[in-house]
Amino acid sequence: MDSYYWIYNPGISKVQYITLKEKHEELTIPDYDGNSWIKFNAAQSGFFRVKYSSQLSNKLGEAIDSLSISSGDRLGLINDSFALAKAGMLPLTEVFSLIQHFENETDFNVWSDLSTNIGDILYLFSEEQCYQHLKSFILHLYSKISRLGWDTKPGEKDLDIMLRSVVISMLGSNGKVDIIAEAKNRFARFLEDNSSLSLDLAGVVFKLVIRNGGEQEYNQILNIFETTQIPDLKIKALSCLCSSKDPELINRALNYGMSGSVRTQDIIYVFNATSSTPIGRDITWNFVRENWDNIRNVLSGSLLARVITYTATKFSTEERATEIEDFFKSRTVPGIERTIQQALESIRTNASFLTREREPFSQWLNANFS
Numbered sequence: 001m002d003s004y005y006w007i008y009n010p011g012i013s014k015v016q017y018i019t020l021k022e023k024h025e026e027l028t029i030p031d032y033d034g035n036s037w038i039k040f041n042a043a044q045s046g047f048f049r050v051k052y053s054s055q056l057s058n059k060l061g062e063a064i065d066s067l068s069i070s071s072g073d074r075l076g077l078i079n080d081s082f083a084l085a086k087a088g089m090l091p092l093t094e095v096f097s098l099i100q101h102f103e104n105e106t107d108f109n110v111w112s113d114l115s116t117n118i119g120d121i122l123y124l125f126s127e128e129q130c131y132q133h134l135k136s137f138i139l140h141l142y143s144k145i146s147r148l149g150w151d152t153k154p155g156e157k158d159l160d161i162m163l164r165s166v167v168i169s170m171l172g173s174n175g176k177v178d179i180i181a182e183a184k185n186r187f188a189r190f191l192e193d194n195s196s197l198s199l200d201l202a203g204v205v206f207k208l209v210i211r212n213g214g215e216q217e218y219n220q221i222l223n224i225f226e227t228t229q230i231p232d233l234k235i236k237a238l239s240c241l242c243s244s245k246d247p248e249l250i251n252r253a254l255n256y257g258m259s260g261s262v263r264t265q266d267i268i269y270v271f272n273a274t275s276s277t278p279i280g281r282d283i284t285w286n287f288v289r290e291n292w293d294n295i296r297n298v299l300s301g302s303l304l305a306r307v308i309t310y311t312a313t314k315f316s317t318e319e320r321a322t323e324i325e326d327f328f329k330s331r332t333v334p335g336i337e338r339t340i341q342q343a344l345e346s347i348r349t350n351a352s353f354l355t356r357e358r359e360p361f362s363q364w365l366n367a368n369f370s
Contacts, residue, residue, distance in 0.1 A: 015042045037063040044076040051084055057094060061101040071107040078110070082117045085357075086349065092121070092357045093364040096137065103144050108159035108166070111145065115166050122174075124316055124354055126278045130362035135174040136369040142170050150182060150201070165204045172208040183208035191220065202233055206240035210249075218249050222256075235269060238262065242273035243280075250280050254287045258294060268303055272310040284311045289327060296333060305339040312343040316350035 018027060032038060037059035040050040052060065060077060063069050081098055084090035099118075105111055118138060125131055148164045172179040187209045190197040197205060206224075210217050218241065225237035242253040256262070257270030275284040288295060288311050299307060312324050321344050328340050 037068075039063075039069055039073050039077070041076065043070065043072050044079075049080045049083055051080070051090060054094065057098055061098055064098075064101040065104060067104060067106070071110055074102070074105070074107070075110050075113055078114050078117060082120075086353055088352070088356060092361045096361075096364065100141065103141060105145065108163040111163055111166055115170055118170075123278070123314060124350060125358075125361070128358060128362060130365045133362075133365040133369045137365060138170060138174045139176060140369070142167055146171060150186070152198070161200055165200055168201070169204045169207065172204065173211070180208055180212050184212070187217075187220075199230070199232055199236075203236040203240060206236060207243050210240050210244050214246060215249065218244060218246075218252070226261075235266065238266060239269045239273045242270045243276055245277050245279060247279060247283055250274050250283045251287070254284065258291065258298065264298060265303065267299060268306045268310065271307045275311050275314060281311070281314050285315075285324075292331060296331075300333075301335060304333065305336050308336060308339050308343055312340075313346040314350075315347045316354050318348065318351050321347040321351070 016030070020027075029038070038056065039060065040052075041048065060069075064074055064077070067074075078099065081090060081095040085092045085095045099114060102110070102114060105114070122131075122134060122138070125134055145163075145167050148160065148167055150164070150168070152161055152164075168179060168183075172183055183205045186197055186201070186205050190202075190205070206221055210221055221237050221241045225234055225241055228234050228237065242250070242257065244250055244253065253270060254274055257267050262270060271284060271288075273280075274287075275281045288307070295307065296304065315321065315324075324340075324347070325344055332340075
C-alpha cells in the first residue's frame with residue numbers, strides 16, 4: 001500500500017511517497033537528519049493512524065506552535081492521538097502534552113474537532129478528583145483564542161463566526177466567570193429584544209444561562225421554544241431547555257419531551273441534552289427504564305436507536321454495562337440489537353480507558369495545572 005509522509009527541514013518542505021509491501025517494515029527516510037519535525041500521512045491521504053515517538057511528537061509540537069503545518073495535518077494529529085489513546089496505544093498524558101501546543105490555533109475545524117475530543121475526556125473524568133485541574137487546562141488552552149470576543153467584526157470570515165460559539169461554549173462550560181456573566185446579560189437583552197442576539201450565539205447563550213440558572217430560566221427558555229416561529233431557534237431552545245444540571249428540571253424536561261408537546265422527530269434532542277451531564281446521564285437512563293414501554297410506542301426505528309445511543313453509551317463502569325445488558329435481554333426490539341451491542345462495547349471501552357488512564361493522567365494534571 002502507499003504510505004504518505006511529509007518531511008520538513010529548514011528551508012525544505014516536500015511530500016514524498018513510499019510503497020509498503022509488508023505489514024511490518026523498517027524504512028529509512030531520505031534527507032532526514034532527525035533534528036526537525038516530520039509529519040507522516042500528509043494531508044491525511046491514507047486510511048491509517050500514525051504513532052510518533054515522544055521525541056518526534058515534541059518536534060511536531062514546535063511546528064504546531066508556529067502553525068508551520070497545514071490545518072488539515074494539525075487536525076490529523078489530533079484525530080490520530082485521541083484514537084490511539086482510546087485504543088490503549090498512547091498515554092493520554094502524551095496526547096495532552098501535544099495539544100498544549102494548540103494555543104495559537106486559529107482554524108475553526110481544528111478547534112471544533114479538538115473541542116469534541118476534549119469534551120469526551122471531560123465527561124469521562126467529570127467525577128474524578130482531577131476534574132477541576134482538567135478545567136484549568138482547558139481555560140489556559142483557550143485563553144488566546146478567546147480574543148474573538150462576542151461580537152462579529154467587519155470583514156470577519158464565516159468560519160470565525162462559527163468558531164466564536166465553540167470558544168465561548170468551552171470557556172463558559174468550564175467556569176469562566178466573565179463569560180457566564182456576559183451570557184446572562186445577553187439573554188436578558190434577548191428577552192426584551194429578540195433581534196439583539198444572533199442565531200449563531202443563541203444556543204451557547206441559552207445553554208450557559210440554564211446551566212447556571214434555575215426554574216425561572218427554565219420557564220423563560222420553555223416559552224421561547226413554545227412561541228418562536230424560527231425553526232433553528234426552536235431546536236436550540238429545546239436542546240438547551242433539557243441541559244440543566246438541576247435533577248428536578250431534568251426530570252421535568254424528560255416528561256415534557258414525552259408529553260406530546262414535542263414533535264416525534266425532535267424528541268431525540270431531549271434525550272441527547274438531558275444526558276449531557278453526569279447527573280443528567282443517570283436521571284435519563286432511569287427515566288428510560290421506567291418509561292420504556294411508552295418510549296417504544298412513541299419512537300421506532302432509527303429514532304429509538306438514537307435514544308439508546310444517547311442514553312447508554314456515556315457510562316463508564318462494568319456494573320452499568322451489566323445493568324443495561326440485563327435490562328434489554330427481555331426487551332429486544334427488531335432493528336436495535338446492534339445498537340444495544342454497540343452501546344455495551346462503548347461503555348466497556350470507556351471503563352477500560354478510565355481505569356488505565358485515571359492515575360497517570362491525574363498525576364500529570366495535578367503537577368501542571370493545580
